[in-house]
Amino acid sequence: MKNIAITTDFSEQTVYTKRVRELVFNIYGYIPKACVNTFGCQQNVSDSERLKGMLSACGYEIVDHMDDADFIIFNTCAVREHAEMRVFGNIGMTKKIKAERPNAVVAVCGCMVQQEHIAQKLKRSYPYVDIVMGTHVFHRLPEFLYKRLSGSPRIFELSMDNNTIVEDIPVKRDGTFKGWLPIMYGCNNFCTYCIVPYVRGRERSREPEKIIAEFKEMVKNGCKDITLLGQNVNSYGKGCEHGINFAKLLRMLNDVEGDFVIRFMTSHPKDCTVELLDTIRDCKKVTRHLHLPFQSGSSKILKRMNRYYDREGYLQLIKNAKERLPDADLTSDIIVGFPGETYEDFKETLSLVKEVKFASLFTFIYSKRNGTPAAIMDDPITREEKGKWFDELLKAQEEVAKENINKYLGKTYRVLCDDFGSRDGFMTGHTNGTAVIEFKAEQNLLGQFVEVKVLGYENGLYGEIINN
Numbered sequence: 001m002k003n004i005a006i007t008t009d010f011s012e013q014t015v016y017t018k019r020v021r022e023l024v025f026n027i028y029g030y031i032p033k034a035c036v037n038t039f040g041c042q043q044n045v046s047d048s049e050r051l052k053g054m055l056s057a058c059g060y061e062i063v064d065h066m067d068d069a070d071f072i073i074f075n076t077c078a079v080r081e082h083a084e085m086r087v088f089g090n091i092g093m094t095k096k097i098k099a100e101r102p103n104a105v106v107a108v109c110g111c112m113v114q115q116e117h118i119a120q121k122l123k124r125s126y127p128y129v130d131i132v133m134g135t136h137v138f139h140r141l142p143e144f145l146y147k148r149l150s151g152s153p154r155i156f157e158l159s160m161d162n163n164t165i166v167e168d169i170p171v172k173r174d175g176t177f178k179g180w181l182p183i184m185y186g187c188n189n190f191c192t193y194c195i196v197p198y199v200r201g202r203e204r205s206r207e208p209e210k211i212i213a214e215f216k217e218m219v220k221n222g223c224k225d226i227t228l229l230g231q232n233v234n235s236y237g238k239g240c241e242h243g244i245n246f247a248k249l250l251r252m253l254n255d256v257e258g259d260f261v262i263r264f265m266t267s268h269p270k271d272c273t274v275e276l277l278d279t280i281r282d283c284k285k286v287t288r289h290l291h292l293p294f295q296s297g298s299s300k301i302l303k304r305m306n307r308y309y310d311r312e313g314y315l316q317l318i319k320n321a322k323e324r325l326p327d328a329d330l331t332s333d334i335i336v337g338f339p340g341e342t343y344e345d346f347k348e349t350l351s352l353v354k355e356v357k358f359a360s361l362f363t364f365i366y367s368k369r370n371g372t373p374a375a376i377m378d379d380p381i382t383r384e385e386k387g388k389w390f391d392e393l394l395k396a397q398e399e400v401a402k403e404n405i406n407k408y409l410g411k412t413y414r415v416l417c418d419d420f421g422s423r424d425g426f427m428t429g430h431t432n433g434t435a436v437i438e439f440k441a442e443q444n445l446l447g448q449f450v451e452v453k454v455l456g457y458e459n460g461l462y463g464e465i466i467n468n
């Protein structure tokens, strides 16, 4: 399938950005404040960094709390029902803010509002929401803000455009030494339980030059841990004329000068090629971590999920990965209790977990998403029963995790000091995969690489800096 996207720039919105800057000063008479509330995955975190970039360019100061904000935006997630309920609760709190300060502007964007029934609910039941914008138009925030502040009626813009990528959107990154870099948008896979292709649209890959330029800029600004983002980064470049696939892109980024590590998420097992595994092995700056969501150990359920691989295919992939990257941390996502799953199917998931010995797992009980094919499949197993299976899975993974600890003990890793530890005078950082180590360190080492030897395990790995 062709994924050729037209790349456009932000110039039209730059005009609106200037206009908003003038307008807000006249309306408020002071530097207005904006609060961006983010729900969901790293893609949303990354999009929010662009929302903050646009708002800063529009003259807003970014604040953490919405209480005294003049502009409040909710960047929402549609993956779980629980998250949607939380978002509505939060939006409800802005009613009071709007009553006290009518000049405040409230907006909602992200995957949740791309669903027609949600947009309708916001229109009907949340009259104090000023702007609702979908995932394909969020770069038009300056335009919407300008129109609304100039007295236009409430704005609802949910149009989808699967052919365009907008570049040069201003970015205000949350971190200095860790950062997100989107390399593609959307998904073509249509797993039967997933809402993403409906709300984020078809797969579109950014031009390699644009990615490399942004990557270099991040490195120049001191970023040392960069995560490449996409719904399925392994299929980067598919159908594009430039002929750069994900493995080639990784090699190009690995060759960029500087001291940094590269991570990526998330991957679909069907697109994880031997070429990619060899590339990770060869690229010293790429971390030894493979997130390969298998979702179910039963081939019957995988077919119902429309995952394009079966149990045997997945285990062959793991074999290939372990041969080439024996030290890598393997992680995965699992859905328990998919419609039609029996206890026998679930036991196949359990046995796969025990066989592969994942470093960690993201486990979920199946959550129905309206509008997906799975939502209308027969689902006779009770929630209570699924809960029991889920507990069984957690227990199995706990055992695996205990065994896994041994692989780290006594080893030395080059670690980026990325957070303060649980005690004063301690910091934490990651191995070359996903495990976190705590160690004694001067606090000014935050954001620096150090060599850490793992000494033991007590509620987590601990170690000491050597040869700093």
Ligand code: SF4
Binding pocket: 187, 188, 189, 190, 191, 194, 195, 196, 197, 231, 232, 268
């Ligand atoms: S690969 Fe499947 S689960 Fe992942 S985003 Fe695409 S449709 Fe959803």
